[in-house]
Amino acid sequence: MDIDLLTEKLSLQVESFQESFEMLSSASSITAMSRTFEKIIRGNFFTTKTSIFFRDNEKSEWKILVSENDLHLDKINKLDFPNGIKVFANADSSELVTISKLNDGSALALVMGSKLGGAKYSDIDKVTLQIFLQLFDNSYQSFLLRKKEKQLIFSLNNSVAQLNSLIDTGIEISKINIGDELLELTLARAITLTNASFGRIQKFEESNLVDEILYPPHITIDENGIESRLSKCLDNEKFQYNYKLELFNKESRAGVTQFDETDELLLGAILKQVESAIENKRLHQETLENEVMRSELSIASDIQKRILPDSLPEIAGYDLAGINIPSKEVSGDYFNVYTLKDGRYALIVADVTGKGMPASLLVSTLDASLQSYLDMQIPLSEMALKLNTIVFKASTSDRFITFFIAILNPDSGEMEIVNAGHNPPLILKNDNSIVKINAGGVAFGMFDMGLPFTDEKIILEKGERLFIFSDGIPEAMDKDENEYSDERLDEYLSTNNELSSNDFITSIVEDVKTHANGEHQSDDITAIYLIRK
Amino acid sequence: MGMDFELTSSLEGSVLVLKTAGYINNDGGEKISEEFEKHFTNGINKVLIDIAESKVVNSIGISYLIEIIEKLNEKNGTLYFCNMDAAIEKTFTIMGLFQFAKKVDSVSGIN
Numbered sequence: 173m174d175i176d177l178l179t180e181k182l183s184l185q186v187e188s189f190q191e192s193f194e195m196l197s198s199a200s201s202i203t204a205m206s207r208t209f210e211k212i213i214r215g216n217f218f219t220t221k222t223s224i225f226f227r228d229n230e231k232s233e234w235k236i237l238v239s240e241n242d243l244h245l246d247k248i249n250k251l252d253f254p255n256g257i258k259v260f261a262n263a264d265s266s267e268l269v270t271i272s273k274l275n276d277g278s279a280l281a282l283v284m285g286s287k288l289g290g291a292k293y294s295d296i297d298k299v300t301l302q303i304f305l306q307l308f309d310n311s312y313q314s315f316l317l318r319k320k321e322k323q324l325i326f327s328l329n330n331s332v333a334q335l336n337s338l339i340d341t342g343i344e345i346s347k348i349n350i351g352d353e354l355l356e357l358t359l360a361r362a363i364t365l366t367n368a369s370f371g372r373i374q375k376f377e378e379s380n381l382v383d384e385i386l387y388p389p390h391i392t393i394d395e396n397g398i399e400s401r402l403s404k405c406l407d408n409e410k411f412q413y414n415y416k417l418e419l420f421n422k423e424s425r426a427g428v429t430q431f432d433e434t435d436e437l438l439l440g441a442i443l444k445q446v447e448s449a450i451e452n453k454r455l456h457q458e459t460l461e462n463e464v465m466r467s468e469l470s471i472a473s474d475i476q477k478r479i480l481p482d483s484l485p486e487i488a489g490y491d492l493a494g495i496n497i498p499s500k501e502v503s504g505d506y507f508n509v510y511t512l513k514d515g516r517y518a519l520i521v522a523d524v525t526g527k528g529m530p531a532s533l534l535v536s537t538l539d540a541s542l543q544s545y546l547d548m549q550i551p552l553s554e555m556a557l558k559l560n561t562i563v564f565k566a567s568t569s570d571r572f573i574t575f576f577i578a579i580l581n582p583d584s585g586e587m588e589i590v591n592a593g594h595n596p597p598l599i600l601k602n603d604n605s606i607v608k609i610n611a612g613g614v615a616f617g618m619f620d621m622g623l624p625f626t627d628e629k630i631i632l633e634k635g636e637r638l639f640i641f642s643d644g645i646p647e648a649m650d651k652d653e654n655e656y657s658d659e660r661l662d663e664y665l666s667t668n669n670e671l672s673s674n675d676f677i678t679s680i681v682e683d684v685k686t687h688a689n690g691e692h693q694s695d696d697i698t699a700i701y702l703i704r705k
Numbered sequence: 706m707g708m709d710f711e712l713t714s715s716l717e718g719s720v721l722v723l724k725t726a727g728y729i730n731n732d733g734g735e736k737i738s739e740e741f742e743k744h745f746t747n748g749i750n751k752v753l754i755d756i757a758e759s760k761v762v763n764s765i766g767i768s769y770l771i772e773i774i775e776k777l778n779e780k781n782g783t784l785y786f787c788n789m790d791a792a793i794e795k796t797f798t799i800m801g802l803f804q805f806a807k808k809v810d811s812v813s814g815i816n
Contacts, residue, residue, distance in 0.1 A: 200775055200776070200779060325801070326764075326768065326771070326800070329799055329800045329801055330764045330767075330800065332799050333764075333796050333799040333800055336795065336796075336799055337792070337796065340792065340795070360760070360761050363728075363761070363763070364761050364762065364763045367730070367763045367764055367765055369730060369731070369732075387728075387761075388709040388710075388727060388728050389709070390709050391709065423730055423731040423763065423765045424731075424765065425731070425765060425768060
């Protein structure tokens with residue numbers, strides 16, 4: 173052969189190899205590759221009928237990719253799985269059969285029918301065919317690499333999408349109150365993030381199933397159809413219900429697969445977001461309620477400041493002092509000294525059960541009613557009946573007022589007294605003995621059955637002292653819950669019989685504090701101390 | 706285990722319009738792919754998927770859509786989407802679908 177002709181032929185052949193590699197490498201699937209390969213073979217060898225077969229591995233069956241002769245598969249099936257490239261020719265070299273193992277362990281088989289015009293396959297054809305088969309293998313490896321690259325990009329994009337979805341889910345969840353909408357969103361997101369086929373959220377009250385949400389919404393779950401499952405519980409002692417989220421049948425292109433650690437992490441992250449959102453809403457609600465409560469207490473405190481006296485009247489011939497120390501922002505205690513139109517004085521101490529706005533409103537009702545009745549100058553027992561009715565109507569069944577009133581005639585020292593369930597006030601007599609004033613009836617607001625209140629008249633002699641107080645004094649406790657006690661109060665009263673009213677009140681409060689020894693004041697302290705000079 | 710995916714198909718001129726309803730997962734993706742193949746082999750290379758009634762899609766469903774995009778690109782065709790839920794549109798964007806597929810308002814937006 174002429175050297176120039178040979179060079180040209182080889183050059184064309186190399187170009188053909190390069191073009192073939194580019195065409196094969198750009199194919200989107202093994203089937204597309206084999207169709208292209210069939211065209212390349214036909215163009216290079218002028219083959220009439222060509223078939224191509226593929227096997228994933230030694231154990232699998234041959235798959236037909238291109239077949240132009242039904243008998244070709246029979247020929248291939250007779251051959252052993254290859255360990256390299258093998259080219260077989262029939263007796264007259266009119267037909268070629270090749271079988272080659274590809275780099276990933278799969279195999280390609282090629283059956284080439286007779287050439288156009290009945291020419292025989294030459295040795296050069298056999299060598300050239302081997303080069304084309306090697307080319308196919310290289311292109312196939314390139315195709316697999318591109319496929320892996322695509323899968324990697326898909327997987328990376330999917331991870332970014334999952335993270336993005338997690339963030340968006342967190343934002344959306346935080347905007348929704350606990351309820352079906354929140355649970356549906358949570359379930360739908362958990363299903364898509366983990367590639368589950370379907371799922372459910374079951375709501376339990378203790379161990380009783382009270383509700384179930386499904387996604388997709390209208391499915392029926394058949395336990396026999398469940399091939400893989402992932403479940404996690406959302407239980408928090410602060411929540412009213414327990415929730416169990418279950419995901420079923422993780423999908424893959426090859427069928428149902430098992431959920432993995434990433435799925436567990438994703439599900440855990442979503443549930444953590446739900447838990448945080450619910451907890452944040454609870455705390456927000458609590459803050460709002462506290463805000464309302466603080467506002468109410470502030471109003472109640474203002475009301476009380478207007479009701480309780482800034483100062484007590486000066487009573488000629490008497491030394492008078494009073495005090496109110498609330499244990500909280502708003503006291504449930506009440507005291508006052510009113511100057512009556514006829515020159516007498518009304519000394520009152522009352523104690524409402526409870527504190528805060530309701531107690532404050534009741535004290536306000538009592539004070540307003542009291543002022544009206546005091547001006548009317550009706551008998552104390554009658555006034556007590558009327559006050560009881562008003563308090564009964566204005567209060568709930570668990571709220572009542574203990575009440576003590578003394579109407580003092582400053583000239584005579586005579587006191588008209590009613591005690592409605594209040595701690596008996598004490599009179600320190602000149603002989604240092606103590607008299608307790610029990611006269612009265614039950615506390616205001618307990619019953620409204622017309623039970624009479626008994627009034628009593630007592631003379632406060634010169635030098636004698638009257639101590640009206642609330643239970644915050646005798647019931648003040650130390651850390652071991654030991655009360656200050658009536659006995660200690662009696663003793664303190666009798667042993668401090670020289671002090672002015674102001675000094676006595678100041679000193680007994682100090683003595684109570686000494687007893688409490690730093691413990692928080694458990695109840696309001698209210699007292700009036702009157703000395704007849 | 707009855708799933709709730711539904712697919713309706715129609716030809717509007719030279720455009721195959723597929724309307725989905727429900728979860729686009731393996732089952733949904735397979736149905737879309739099968740319907741696409743029927744028309745693709747007949748020379749259709751413009752496909753519009755209207756996913757107004759699908760609010761949820763997973764990565765398996767997306768993999769079917771990517772395959773359709775690749776097949777159409779080989780034949781100089783295009784996959785179009787319309788009426789996408791905001792969350793799905795975001796997911797498709799992150800997954801790179803709009804590098805080759807397009808968003809339109811309706812079939813009239815396809816030349």
